[in-house]
Amino acid sequence: MPRTLKGEKWEVQYRREVRSIKDGLTASPNGRGLIKATQLILKDFDQSTVVWCKDLPWTKKDKDRNLEIIRDAFNRTKDSINLSLKSAISLSAIHYDLRILNQKQAKLQKEIEYEMNQETKKSINTPQQWACKSDSFLFNEYEYTQEEIDELHSDSDRQRGRETS
Numbered sequence: 337m338p339r340t341l342k343g344e345k346w347e348v349q350y351r352r353e354v355r356s357i358k359d360g361l362t363a364s365p366n367g368r369g370l371i372k373a374t375q376l377i378l379k380d381f382d383q384s385t386v387v388w389c390k391d392l393p394w395t396k397k398d399k400d401r402n403l404e405i406i407r408d409a410f411n412r413t414k415d416s417i418n419l420s421l422k423s424a425i426s427l428s429a430i431h432y433d434l435r436i437l438n439q440k441q442a443k444l445q446k447e448i449e450y451e452m453n454q455e456t457k458k459s460i461n462t463p464q465q466w467a468c469k470s471d472s473f474l475f476n477e478y479e480y481t482q483e484e485i486d487e488l489h490s491d492s493d494r495q496r497g498r499e500t501s
Contacts, residue, residue, distance in 0.1 A: 346396045353403055358410055364395040365432050374402060378421065385420045391429035 342348070347365075358378065366375035366388050374392035378385040384449040392402040408431070409424035419427075461469065461484070472478030480488070 340402070344396075346399060347394075350399045353407060357403070357407055361406075367394075371395055376421070376425075385421060387425065389422070389425050391426055401432065405432050408432070412445070 343351075343365075349365055354361055354376070360379040362377045362379075364375050364377070365372035367373050372394040373388055373390045374394050376389060376392075378387075378388045392398070404429045405425060408428040409421060412428060413419050413421055413425040416424075469478050469480070469484070473480065478493060
């Protein structure tokens, strides 16, 4: 079994949390690149299972994600005896990432709707343009467009609502 006190503080904590998921389960980094993969070793009675998981990067920022995926993978293997640990981890990683993407998409959609709503509330003219057009209108030198008339009506309706409340 890999030594649990080896590496940075987050690595020590990560190894301990992995061990708490299932008896005989250990985790260690595997690979030569800057970002290594997580290697899981499960020692059950007389056999060992080694799973190298590129879906589980050995990084501090992915630690919590990885733990959730490993837990979910073990739950999946309990439900299906024909499902290998490696397949369960891949499946759990896909489901986890899709869930996070859906949450981010929903949040972005709300932000887009908010921004579009703010855009529709903006005036078609600046205050200075309104003043110039109003002066010109008084001297019969300008005729308001229907869009401007609609905006003026909605502004006056809003102001009347404020005065009465």
